[in-house]
Amino acid sequence: MLSTDTTGMSVQERILFLLDERKPGFSLPQEFYTDPDILTFDFEAVYMRSWLLFGFEVEMPEPGSYRAMTILRTPLIVIRGQDGVLRGFFNSCRHRGAQIMPDGCGKSRRLLCPYHQWMYDDTGALRAAGKMPADFDRSQYGLRPIHVRTIAGTVYICMAENPPEFQSFHDALAPLLAPHRLQEAKVAADLTLIEKGNWKLVMENGRECYHCAARHPELSVTFPIDARAHFEADGEDHTTRFERRMQAAGIPVGPVDDGWWQAVRFPLTPGHVSMTIDGKPCVSKPMVEAEGGDVGSLRWASEPHSFAHALGDFTFMFSALPIGPEETLVVAKWLVHKDAEEGIDYTREGLIELWNATNLQDRDLVENNQRGVNSTGYLPGPYCERSEALALRFTDWYCRTISDYLQPEPRQRLQIVGG
Template sequence: MTQNDLLNLNYSCIDSARENMTRLLEERDANYSLPQPLYNDPYLFRIDMEEVFQKEWLFVGMSSEIPTKGDYFTVEIGQNPVLIVRAADGSVNAFHNTCRHRGSRICLEHRGKVANLVCPYHQWTYDTKGNLLFAGTEMGDGFDMKQHGLKAAQCKVAGGFIFICLSDQAPENDFEEFLATLEEYMEPYDVDNTKLAVESNMYEKANWKLVIENNRECYHCAGSHPELLNTLLEWDDTNDPRAPQDFLDYYATQAAAWDAENIPHQHKSFGHRNRIVRMPLKQGTEVMTIDGSQGCTKLLGRIKNRQLGSMRILHLPNSWNHMQSDHFIVFRVLPISAQESLVTTKWFVHKDAVEGVDYDPERLRQVWDATNDQDRVLGEENQRGINSLSYQPGPYSTTYEFGVINFLDWYSQSVLSTISSFSKTK
């Protein structure tokens, strides 16, 4: 078999995978888990990467992680290394982390600070706007440096959240409306005056969709998350159909206190993809620490009320977040393979807070370290069971697992839409 034969066979396999995915999504039972191949097949995973993670807006990090010129961090979106850098004019830019000479990665560390971006292979040098500054005289007199700047990825910042899109045709829909609301709801926290206190990275041997599904319900919480339930109320939001009257009364009391400080809290949804809602924590608790007491002596931004609850921010396909009075926590999920995902958790505090004096990083992370590991075990066991010959899709509870149903509806509609667009352009 020739190399061209192998290449054509590969293309044929991918086309077949697209057709198979289309059929599975169109024929799937509503309110049921997905057919097995959508959780473990390498070819369908590749379609997920191409149609979701290379086309959707992805949360990658917070602007306060790169506060000054030349600060950067890197992220891997499948096989696409990307760098996020603060330019001299203060703007946040995203570039494909690959040199325009021979394709080597430029920034090799997870985060750092540079005057310029220098490729370690042959020292091609770019500024923080991606312009090529130096390529050496070896390239000859006719070489046009202006044609060899770094390839940019689309990048938007709102409320301190950095989103990137690897596609030239980024989906809009209601994304701009979500960003405007995010800017408004994040204003009290003054993210520019926060700093990264601690970060964790956890590899989970489970498909990325199983990671998100687990996050979108608390049906499992009572049996799995004792540390988290010291402070967290199980209701997903103020529209949760299970929420009893005593919770609604408690929410109303808390909301009145938030209104007094002009703290936004009304539920805001943007389809199934984006949602913002402020929820109270258990009575008598302040933040998500092991005992519910303060995590940092310094409050964030203009906040004065320690009982601010948790403002939950959902962004599909890869992030959920908890904004609290004295620190906030952001979560990012990135697929590694059909059965492996990377879950990154970051804790932020006021930039003037002193470690060991105002906050203890180990105490900040205690609850979510335990919860993340518990979820890892649940996800991995879920994956192992799904891999069984006996697996068939099972029903979700429309009350306890409505968040999972919403996620899979969004996923199915999004993938079918992009596959259809792809087919029309062939």
């Protein structure tokens, strides 16, 4: 609860006040997890100005193949052009704003609005607009672009006119991801889950393992639940042997990080090779051939919304996208080698079992967390320095990001690509 009445303040003034109220090392004041106006602000100040993990190149493998998705109320699309280049756009017709392509993956040489049949090519240029006057200039009504970048088979997008610097992230992550050959993968499973909790609670939960021993018995078999921020475990001999083995195999380990991203390869618990129920590989055709696929987990994460684990036999991706102030869409994907056959090289049940169970357990934890945060008795509490270091890192990053957006004065509204 606030110690000062904020009635009459603008949203920006309230946010600055709340930032001043927050104690270092503590979770956020209540309104950050509940207020609809702050969610709208989060979308403008955080999601629209960040690099977001949109998916994987193998979801758009051929010219004309595309993936469309909606983030909060904003439909987006990435399509591979006839020249092989991935391009992204706001998935909204320049006529009267209708969503052009439905969410999901597909293939089309042209983007045809279902409302009035305005047609765009795969560069976003308007090619047909029936019944418009003779002097109508189609060149002025192309789709509004978004930035697209790739790293070793992953696809990132940013909606801002001037996105954050990306090259250092690419250069650091690319060699770590390269052994996993994501360009030679396929999406074997894609599940969504709606959690009745604010997106920041979802991400805080996903950034710590303080709760893992008690609430994730399956994950705790293989995951080093007592590891610190860069997944340094207390078993130094185990870690040292793993790092020496990776070095001999020519597989980079890290860690590498910057303000909004981090990546590191770490060993699983002794005697285990993959993040599965029994710790054994669940896909007989590995993604990583070196060391028989026994290469630990490459975990990479980026703010504000994602983390992923690349194992020797599969890759798992987690993404959290806000729907409402107390509702979040969680997207989970599992990738395996493109030649792996379901029912022969793997089973879908065996592939998703561990992380799907973990996501369902986390959903219950987040929803319970939200109910408690909604209480009139809620007060921010301190993070555990050892076990919640990454949750604190996320919250501090969020506070810096929105503070930087609001200051220095005078504040300027976000400029969108093509605006």
